[in-house]
Amino acid sequence: MIDPQLIRNDLDNVAKQLAKRGFVLDTARLSELEAKRKSVQVETEALQAERNARSKSIGKAKASGEDIAPLLAEVADMGDRLKAGEARLAEIQTVLDEMLQGVPNIPHADVPEGRDEADNVEIRRWGEATTFDFEPKDHVDLGVTLGGMDFETGSKITGSRFTVMSGAIARLHRALTQFMLDLHTGDHGYTETYVPYMVNADSLYGTGNLPKFAEDLFKLEGEQEYYLIPTAEVPVTNIVRDVIIDADEMPRKFVCHTPCFRSEAGSYGKDTRGLIRQHQFEKVELVQVVKPQASDAALESLTNCAEQVLQRLGLPYRVVILCGGDIGFSSTKTYDLEVWLPGQQKYREISSCSNFGSFQARRMQARWRNPESKKPELVHTVNGSGLAVGRTLVAVMENYQDAEGRVHLPKVLHPYMGGVTVIE
């Protein structure tokens, strides 16, 4: 949620900044609701104050043995008036909250103008697009030929967009996960974290997945209203929900490997081939909870940590900054890492690193105690994939293939592969 103070005091400017992402803020309706809220709230609270004062005097009168009947008569109708006022306030507040919850985050000044993916701006490249003296295969052809990547069985067991892996490929998938976790804990100072894979609605609300993006989620049957996590970002960030963090415990840096479950509603027909877009995939997620003034630097650092994975694996990639029209709902600034996929002859997203500012923190009341003001203040949250494991598997297979369809594993993975250096 964006700062409601901004809505009150700087509405036109907020609307202008949101226009960068193609979002039209209904300023007329907002200021009308806000004016109404103000008058009803002031009125209701005055009524509450009166009720409190009168009740207190009744208490005193009773204690000193006076007759309280006349006092009681005076307040006879107060209850109803109060209830009416409170109900009206709650109603306006609900409408206002619903509206504000639908407002996306204000984009960072660095975010370029643009309507969609095509307008994202490349920031830098690492490595050269891999070239071959033969026609490179994509991971599906490689995987099926090698054995160990079985899409038919996945869809038999469950349905489309599910895969069974086995043998060396399954091991490679696990090796990549271990490698990423070891890198981020060992070299980058992140704390390994294990979290629930099912979360409640409050947690999803906190990160901004609810109420707006319910159709992207798998909701479980049963009384409890639980959802499968779409990313570790949800449970990990909610570690600090309703918490006031000591200044000397900042920043908090988490790395967490989880499966992710996404319904991919609205992406029918997109990336239907192979592992690129599955309902279930593994991801190693990086999350930082930082002081507000540190979040810009934290995004750069976290992005670099994710890039390190690609560099050590020797996978060519580029970094793009998302334009206003392509940036996510909760994010103020996002870098995507796009890895080179020879099978597609394209750079494809393998990580998305975002600074959320105080947007998530405000929704989940995640705060830190500022030693200067001595008051609890909202933290900033930053996160990104480090990396999506399935897509990394795809990238390794496609970039390290030879003419015979074998996959020569990068050196950093050898210790994790139990002596296997070539998948054949």
Added chain:
RNA sequence: GGAGAGGUGGCUGAGUGGUCGAAAGCGGCGGUCUUGAAAACCGUUGAGGGUUUGUAGCCCUCCCAGGGUUCGAAUCCCUGCCUCUCCGCCA
């Protein structure tokens, strides 16, 4: 799944209808003393929101959550959630 106990401020814990946002202790912060520190002593110390130019003042809300009773609820009633103990089951 069965039986019982309980959820109060950073922590322990008192409070069973009125002046209670809440005793006391611990912790934290500031001070006195000290070369410095400790001890001792004194003071101070919850969160959210509204109004307002205001980190001033005033006001509202919050004692797990949501309803209810009442002029008035931490305290009474209902529902839910969570925690603990014992038994059963289980990776």
